[in-house]
Amino acid sequence: MTLSRSAHSDEPHGPGVAGRLNWLRAGVLGANDGIVSVAAILVGVAGATNELAPILSAGVAALVGGAISMALGEYVSVSSQSDSEKALIEKERRELAETPEQELDELAGLYEAKGISPETARKVAIELTEHDALAAHLSAELNIDREDLVSPWRAALASATAFMIGGVIPFVPILLPASVRIAATFAVVLVALALTGALGARLGGSPMLRPTIRVLVGGVIALGATFLIGTLLGTTGVV
Numbered sequence: 001m002t003l004s005r006s007a008h009s010d011e012p013h014g015p016g017v018a019g020r021l022n023w024l025r026a027g028v029l030g031a032n033d034g035i036v037s038v039a040a041i042l043v044g045v046a047g048a049t050n051e052l053a054p055i056l057s058a059g060v061a062a063l064v065g066g067a068i069s070m071a072l073g074e075y076v077s078v079s080s081q082s083d084s085e086k087a088l089i090e091k092e093r094r095e096l097a098e099t100p101e102q103e104l105d106e107l108a109g110l111y112e113a114k115g116i117s118p119e120t121a122r123k124v125a126i127e128l129t130e131h132d133a134l135a136a137h138l139s140a141e142l143n144i145d146r147e148d149l150v151s152p153w154r155a156a157l158a159s160a161t162a163f164m165i166g167g168v169i170p171f172v173p174i175l176l177p178a179s180v181r182i183a184a185t186f187a188v189v190l191v192a193l194a195l196t197g198a199l200g201a202r203l204g205g206s207p208m209l210r211p212t213i214r215v216l217v218g219g220v221i222a223l224g225a226t227f228l229i230g231t232l233l234g235t236t237g238v239v
Helices: 017-048 054-097 100-113 119-141 153-166 178-204 209-235
Strands: none
Touching: 017 054, 017 153, 017 178, 017 209, 054 100, 054 119, 054 153, 100 119, 178 209
């Protein structure tokens, strides 16, 4: 039976799909971090003073510093992953050159372990080896696609960009008059967090309610804590 082109349209199987979904989820999480981190600083300083200049100065510092920190963390993490992947690729390439028969047996054994009969597994291993031995072994043994390796620079840029996009959102309500500044910031931030929480759940294929509530609760705790600390420091005359 031939499946139509629209069958399982919600299950894309193209190359790099998992990687793209991971990037999207990372972007949503980065934006969420930007919203919470910058909003917490803005609200905390706003709790201590009504002067707009120090509030904005602290917010800009949090935005820039947070974006750089996110970029550096992502770059270091992805660089380690990239180095490991490249080392594994070279190791597999060397083994194929030095012991091709053993590698063929190993590949056939991997397919047998997945439930394929020994005869079919051997045939599949031979055909894949003739087509592209390295790609076959990387996929079966290590789940690596050498054409789709992670990029530390791209990861760093994406992380910093997502953080800054999210971090800019709290600046809009904080510019309002002091009498409504805090309440408006809470409202805007919670709406933005609800959207990112729902989007992250959607990308992950899970129900949206529980992840969204978790994100909202975390945001309320962060903003409430920093606002309380700022208010206490302001009323006691420490700042």
